Amino acid sequence: MRDMAHNPDSDGIWPVELDGVVFEAPGEVGAKRLIDGVSLRLEPGPLTCVMGPNGAGKSLLLRLIAGLIRPSGGEVTYGGAAEAGKNRIAFVFQRPVLLRRSVAANLDHALKTYGAPRAARRGRIAELLALGQLQAFARQPARVLSGGEQQRLSMVRALAARPALLLLDEPTASLDPQATAAIEALIRQVAGEGVKVVLVTHDRDQARRMAEEIVFLHHGRIAEQAPAARFFDQPRSPEAQAYLAGRLLL
Amino acid sequence: MQDFWAAIGEAVALIAAMNADLVEIIGLSLRVTLSAVAVACLIGLPLGAVLAVGRFPGRMAATVLVNALMGLPPVVVGLTVYLMLSAAGPLGVLQLLYTPTAMIIAQVILVTPIIAALTRQVVEDLHREYDELLRSMGASRSGTVATLLWDARYSLLTAALAGMGRALAEVGAVMIVGGNINHVTRTMTTAIALETSKGELALALGLGMILIALSVIVSAALMGLRSSAARMAYA
Numbered sequence: 001m002r003d004m005a006h007n008p009d010s011d012g013i014w015p016v017e018l019d020g021v022v023f024e025a026p027g028e029v030g031a032k033r034l035i036d037g038v039s040l041r042l043e044p045g046p047l048t049c050v051m052g053p054n055g056a057g058k059s060l061l062l063r064l065i066a067g068l069i070r071p072s073g074g075e076v077t078y079g080g081a082a083e084a085g086k087n088r089i090a091f092v093f094q095r096p097v098l099l100r101r102s103v104a105a106n107l108d109h110a111l112k113t114y115g116a117p118r119a120a121r122r123g124r125i126a127e128l129l130a131l132g133q134l135q136a137f138a139r140q141p142a143r144v145l146s147g148g149e150q151q152r153l154s155m156v157r158a159l160a161a162r163p164a165l166l167l168l169d170e171p172t173a174s175l176d177p178q179a180t181a182a183i184e185a186l187i188r189q190v191a192g193e194g195v196k197v198v199l200v201t202h203d204r205d206q207a208r209r210m211a212e213e214i215v216f217l218h219h220g221r222i223a224e225q226a227p228a229a230r231f232f233d234q235p236r237s238p239e240a241q242a243y244l245a246g247r248l249l250l
Numbered sequence: 251m252q253d254f255w256a257a258i259g260e261a262v263a264l265i266a267a268m269n270a271d272l273v274e275i276i277g278l279s280l281r282v283t284l285s286a287v288a289v290a291c292l293i294g295l296p297l298g299a300v301l302a303v304g305r306f307p308g309r310m311a312a313t314v315l316v317n318a319l320m321g322l323p324p325v326v327v328g329l330t331v332y333l334m335l336s337a338a339g340p341l342g343v344l345q346l347l348y349t350p351t352a353m354i355i356a357q358v359i360l361v362t363p364i365i366a367a368l369t370r371q372v373v374e375d376l377h378r379e380y381d382e383l384l385r386s387m388g389a390s391r392s393g394t395v396a397t398l399l400w401d402a403r404y405s406l407l408t409a410a411l412a413g414m415g416r417a418l419a420e421v422g423a424v425m426i427v428g429g430n431i432n433h434v435t436r437t438m439t440t441a442i443a444l445e446t447s448k449g450e451l452a453l454a455l456g457l458g459m460i461l462i463a464l465s466v467i468v469s470a471a472l473m474g475l476r477s478s479a480a481r482m483a484y485a
Contacts (some may be wrong), residue, residue, distance in 0.1 A: 068382055091386035097379065100401040100484040109397065113387045143483030161387075 013078040013088045013164055016042040016065060022073035023060055023220075035060050036220040037074070042165070042198065046212035047191045049228070050200045053243060056217040058200040059094070062167045065198065066091050084165075087114050090158035094170040096150040098142040103134055106142045107157055114161040124160065132156035132186065148179025155186050159195070166190060168199045172206065184210060204244065208232055216240045253451070260452030261459060272453065276460055279437040282350050282424070283417040286357030287365075290417075291410055294362045298369025298409075299395045303377055313370060319363035324356075328426030331356045335427065348429040353437070356423040361413040368409035372402045404479040411472050418464065 023035035035057045042048065042065070050058045063069045064076055066089050078084040099106050107128050111121045129135045132152040137145060142153055151171055158166060168187065172180040187210065191197045201207050207214065211228040216237065224237040235241045264272055301313050333339050335347040335355075346352045376398050384394050399406065421439035428435030430444055438457045445454035 063382075066386055068385055086388040089386075091382075093382065097383040099380070099397070110387060113384075113389050113393055141482040141484060 013081075013084050014042075014044055015079070016084075016165065017077050018061075018064065018074065019077070020074035021064055021071045021076060023057075023064060023069065024072045033072075034220050035064065035071070038064075038217075038220070038222055039074075040215065040222065040225070042196065044164070044194065044196045046227075047187075047210055048196075048198045048213045048215060049207040049211035050198060050215045050217060051202065051204070051207055051243070052217035052223075054202065057220040058202075058217055059169050060220075061215075061217065062091070062169050062198065062200050065089070065165075066167050087161035088163055089165045089167065090161065090163035092151070092154050092158050092166070092168045092171050094173050096147075096154040098150055098153060101142060102139050103142050103145070103153055104129070104138040106153060107160060110157045110160040116160075128156040128160060131159070131189075133182070146179070148175050148182060151175060151179070151183055152186065155183065155190075159190060163195065165196045165198070168197065170200050170202065172201075172203070180206070216243070218243075257451035257455050261454075261456035264452060264456040265459065269453075269456075272456055272460075274433065275436055275438055275441050275457065278350065278435070279418065279439070282353045282357065282437060283414060286354045286361055286417050287410060287414045289354065289358045290361040290365050290413055293358070294365030294409075294413070295369050295399060295406060296395070297362075298366040298371075299373045299399055301366070301370040302373035303391070303395055303398065316363050316366045316370065320367050322360055322363065324360060324420055324422035325426065327356055327359050328423030331359065331423065331427045347427065348431060348435060350428070350435060352427040353424040353435060356427045357417045357420060360420060360423060361417050364416055365409050365413045368412060369399075369402075369406055372405040372409065373398045376402050401484075404476060404484060407475065408472060411468055414468065415465065418461065 018038050018040040021035055021038045021040075022033055024033055025031045038057075038061065040061075050061060052058050060069070064071055067076065067084060068091070075082070078088070099109055101109065104125055107125045108121055111124055116124060125138075126135075129138055132155060134149065134153060134156070137149060142150065145153065155168075155171065171187075172183050175183065184206070187197055187199065199207075199210060201210075207228070214224070214226055214228050214231040215222055216224040216226075216231070216235075216239065218237075218239040223239040224231065224235060226236070231240065232244065235244055297316070301309060301316065331352060332347065334341045335344065335352055336342055337347075346355070373395075377394075380394075380398065380401070384397060389397065419439065421443055424435070424437055425440050425443065428437070428440065430436055430440040436444075438461055442454045442457050442461075445451070445457075
């Protein structure tokens with residue numbers, strides 16, 4: 001099968017490294033650190049799940065990796081560079097943000113933004129529609145699709161530029177099991193094609209199904225980072241043990 | 251009261267007969283208004299978008315200024331444009347005073363702040379929603395503005411129509427800079443003012459009816475457009 005998601009040319013961002021990254025809410029001097037000295041190295045390969053209780057800083061961590069927010073301290077580097085370069089990292093938000101256009105026009109807009117030439121766009125749109133099983137909806141307004149279809153569109157739109165790193169912020173949080181399964185299948189497919197996936201989830205079952213590596217956050221710090229099997233069978237940090245046992249983490 | 255109903259009857263007859271003077275006045279009014287709104291859109295839409303999206307010193311002051319200019323008194327605008335275009339004024343050499351172009355200039359000055367201020371509000375709201383997405387896609391500043399303007403198109407049409415309403419109903423400024431010259435710069439509003447002062451109520455009423463009808467048509471078109479846009483989740 002043709003590789004529809006991954007662009008080998010975009011591999012220059014590795015490793016993505018966070019070195020002592022701190023994030024405080026802007027404008028609040030002396031405010032609580034929402035991300036507190038996180039150091040993390042991301043390499044191509046295992047599907048990484050970021051887990052943790054509400055307010056642990058999972059979504060913030062993802063935004064810091066994407067460069068959507070700047071750290072208050074520490075640094076994020078991409079292959080040693082301060083910027084990842086265009087089209088290397090794609091982001092899928094918990095709540096799909098779709099343009100007020102048709103499904104195909106949403107994809108066309110993304111491709112245009114990524115600088116794809118007009119001649120190449122049409123074929124690529126057809127590929128992406130097929131990847132998301134959205135061919136039947138190509139001409140429909142994107143925002144009238146069901147939640148699952150909207151999130152599939154968000155996913156394939158994020159893949160339009162063939163990114164090296166795909167960041168997913170709880171993409172199935174508000175979806176039913178069937179729509180969740182479709183998104184998970186899509187994630188497995190793109191991960192299988194060589195795209196590094198970092199998935200934020202608070203769903204332990206989903207993490208068990210999907211993850212090869214777990215980064216467990218608590219109070220803005222990495223409490224534990226481990227291969228998924230080891231993390232679920234023998235969590236070492238007291239925070240992860242409590243979380244997996246379903247105890248309230250404060 | 252009898253005079254009133256007689257005038258109404260005459261006005262209806264003028265409209266039904268498509269009286270040549272009436273048609274000429276309506277044509278000029280629409281030409282001036284539509285031209286002014288088109289130019290005001292060309293200036294006001296990007297200006298409003300830049301105020302919504304841009305981060306530059308003085309942005310807040312510029313926003314306050316644009317909002318304040320929405321309430322510009324038409325007669326003051328008319329007087330200013332008159333002084334600029336009069337023979338002794340800095341633009342007198344252009345000889346535009348008492349021409350439809352002078353009326354268009356005055357209306358552009360009146361309408362642009364309305365369109366810019368409404369555009370800023372609409373685009374700012376949409377930008378809040380799209381900001382992270384567009385930044386995650388690496389969209390350029392100009393690409394962001396273009397995306398926001400296109401996706402806000404139905405709301406921006408409302409802004410343009412609000413400007414059109416102001417231009418169509420405007421009388422003070424166009425009277426000063428146009429001079430209300432028959433067959434040259436006489437618009438619906440200036441004709442209504444003149445005919446009323448002469449006691450010729452039929453033409454004034456006929457023009458008034460046309461103005462109200464245009465307003466109803468514009469509102470109905472707007473409602474239809476917005477409801478179909480909402481149905482497609484484009485609004």
